[in-house]
Amino acid sequence: MASPLARVNVRADLWETLWSFAHRVLAINLLLALAGTPLMVALSLVATPWNYPIFFGLLALPLAPAAAAAFGYLALEDHRPPLSALFRQVPARLRQSLVVAAIGAGLIGVLAADVTVLAKSLPGAVPLMVVLLVIVAITAINALVLVGLRPELGLRELLRLAVYTGVRGWALSLLSFGVLGAVLVIVSQAPLVGLATLPGCALWVVHTNTQAQLTRITRRSR
Template identity: 70%
Template sequence: MASPLARVNVRADLWETLWSFAHRVLAVNLLLALAGAPLMLALSLVANPWQYPIFFGLLALPLAPAVAAAFGYYADDDPRPPLTKLFRLMRSRARRSLLIAVVAGSLIGVLVVDIKMLATSLPAAVPPLVVLLLLVAVTALNALAGAPVRLAIYSGVRGWGLSLLSLGVLAVALVIVSQAPLVGLAIVPGCALWVVQTNSQAQLARIVRRIG
């Protein structure tokens, strides 16, 4: 009996690549769902979550090790790395990723408050603060992907186009998840993080080539 692949004009190695990608995305989505379960539950119960930034910030902290593990999982050379490896990566990267999340979250919180306060009294100061906020977010993403902090800042600035693309993809993913939670959580987060990880690796590779 002929293989079903013979009826489709697609090479077998391409099918393997697609299945490998699907495997990783599903595994990452599972980890993110587990790490973000307390946050999602609280968001479903509280009407105005923005009024409790510290509480929801603490609930969001477990997502940092999950994101760091997802980046490492995507970078693995194994076509289908086992799910246990994803959890091992989360455990091994927990301390550093939590520190990155706390520092970046604190800076972003301060910048958001400053922007809100200066929006009416000193609007000219808002654009630089927005740029600084975006730089903190990009640096945190690159650092979670494994880059040293200084290199994460430098690569984020030098590769500003990819940095904006990563932030844009994450923003779209958040909108989709907020509008269609079940479908969004099942598909979107893992795909969005794959884009971010790919962009971060491209930025770092470019910097390494310049240094070399």
């Protein structure tokens, strides 16, 4: 009896695309694992990490250059760019990505503290603060993508474009935000399996969504 797989007729370029995707995802997962090792070790040792936001925020900062490098790596036109091309992206995006991450983390920390205080004293203002919190988080994510895609932009132009793309393309922004949130939940429940497979896929979704937002804005401006 012939195997069912014998009837599968897949074009060579489709196989090339699939292998290229798998290659990039595994390479990005490796980089993120290296950048996040101190954070993961600290999380495994501390039972209540939310009591030490500054400490864990500092440990999470190396993930920003890794993510920006991953976005730049995904933008490369080669089908299977070498692993060295990914690691070369890190120093090129280091300064801008750290500044973006520091600004985003600082604003998110302030807004989160405001939400905690207002929930007790002025509950009616909480929804507005939550919306601002989501906008800041989406802007930070888009800014990291733009660091990878548009490294020639200055910080002011980069942040302005990140806010604009995030608000105008709010549906794709929420999708990216939701995918990253789902990955965090899965990784917290199954760290080894989650870290080995999901982060690169999630960053690919974020990268694709932000590129779609930029393309739409560029077409409208013409």
